[in-house]
Amino acid sequence: MKILIIGSGGREHAIAWKFAQNNKVEKIYVAPGNAGTELLDRCENIDLSDIEEMVEFAGKNKIGLTMVGSEELLVEGIVDKFEEKGLTVFGPDKKSAILEGSKAYSKDFMKKYGVKTAAYEIFTDYDSAVKYLDEIEYPTVVKASGLAAGKGVIIAQNKDEAVEAVKDMLLDHKFSEAGSEIVIEEFLTGVEASILSITDGNTIVPFISAKDHKKIGEGETGLNTGGMGVIAPNPYVTSEIMKDFIDDIMTPTLEGLKAEKMKFNGVIFFGLMITEKGVYSLEYNMRLGDPETQAVLPLMENDFLEILEMCIEGNLDKVQMSWKDASACCVVGVSGGYPENYNKGYEITGISDVDDLVFIAGAKLEKDKFLTSGGRVINIVSLGENLETACKNTYSSMDKINFEGLYCRKDIGKV
Incomplete structure (x- = not known):
């Protein structure tokens, strides 16, 4: 099999490394890749700049599986373009990718289908948002609704900081179009957890838990980043917490996907907050997390490609995950x-x-x-x-x- 991985980060290097452990993989192409993927066995970086070029390359080179790392391309509809040409691709279509592409949409989705999540309101108007800031308790969370490379989330300790965050997003366009719509959300106190999972539309199989460290400074201080480090498994995710996650978040999410006819073969990455009142859903990502993937895949004893193939075949309910005792x-x-x-x-x-x-x-x-x-x-x-x-x-x-x-x-x- 020939595989195409789309992306250029540590996540894509880890995915290529894991695929390369399967002997039936003849060639792994990474677009555009990096220095790590360039040196990996049976791996080649290729310079493809847009979706049309990627689709054409996959067709001409008889790519058996394409895996998309980039959330931007998923939201843009890359999966739809591949499927229109009869090409096998792992990821959500454009309709489903909105669960990551719009925090406002995903919060409404959670509310509609009973997924346990923090209280929130959505705004596109600056004056209305500032007026709402008089009605809430602090700290509060101000989020750019669109994609902001993991940096569009501000924890405001008081009203002045919240007003500044709202102004940055709605008036000063600090996050461009990503901040043209914002979510102001109840601040939850607790410990964050990441659970990567895959779905075939009928079943969701969660991977081992992880814990990201998003802030630039030690002690979780300073600006948000794409992620400064990860541990797995997350020591705070006990069997009881996992049960709460499945009952209160994963199962109703699956029911919502079915009700909204969001059927796809791909990833759902659950961003969670573990609080004294239980487990809450913070957000969905529709691709493998970075750097969570780099910590989770080395612990996976299963063959990653075989799992994805079973998912694509609609046999995810037959998968038994196995993890290293480490x-x-x-x-x-x-x-x-x-x-x-x-x-x-x-x-x-x-x-x-x-x-x-x-x-x-x-x-x-x-x-x-x-x-x-x-x-x-x-x-x-x-x-x-x-x-x-x-x-x-x-x-x-x-x-x-x-x-x-x-x-x-x-x-x-x-x-």
Whole structure:
């Protein structure tokens, strides 16, 4: 089989690495890929700039499976374009991808189908939103409804901060069109959890739990990022919490998908908050999370491609997931200045000295040298018999990596 993966980050490197473990995979193409996928066995980076080129490439090269990493392309309708040509693609169609593409839509979906979620209101008008800010308690959460690369969520501690967030989104267009509609949401106190899952439209199979660390600063402080590190399994997701998730969130979500005729083969990534009052749904993502994927896939004992093929065949109810009796820790090394302005083009050294898993996120190869090319540059992933060991091993490996401006949080797995 030939496989096409669309994307360029650490997630796509991890997906390609996992696919490459299946001997029947003849070739893996990654569009556009990065320095990590370029060096992977049986893998080739290809420069495809738009959906039409991707569809044409898949058809001409007899691609047996295409997997889309990018949420933007899913929302744009890439799956529909592939399916129109009779090509096998793993991901939601445009109608279903709106569950990630519009937080306003997804909140209304949750409310309609009884998915446990925080109280909220939706606004497109600045004055109406500011007036509402007089009626609520603080802290509160202000979210850009559209796609904002994981950065369009502001926790406002008081009304002044909330007004500033609303102004940034609705008037100053800080997040462009993504912030033209906003959700003001009840602030929930607790611990976040990520549960990646796949669905064939009739069954949802959850993967092992994970815990993302979204803020740039230690102690979960500062600006939101695309993710600074992940641990799996999430120690806060007990069997009781998992049962609550299935009963209060996953099952009603599946019923909603069926009722809305959102039938597809793809991913549903549940962003959760574990509180004293139970488990709440924060959001849906319709693709594998980054960097959650980098920690979860190394723990998976199943063959990833075989699972996806069973999903595509509509046999997901027959899948029995198997996970290693271990913990995984992923730490992300980023460019100085991220998630705001940062420089590129710095040489990365030490990668060959690392014995743990290295998933490249934002780096390119030039004359056999790794050069930084993005904000999130590198993911180091280690497995251990427990979380403490996994984290210790990961940081020991990260100490071997160096490039100008390198920053990573030192508290992944401790908060």
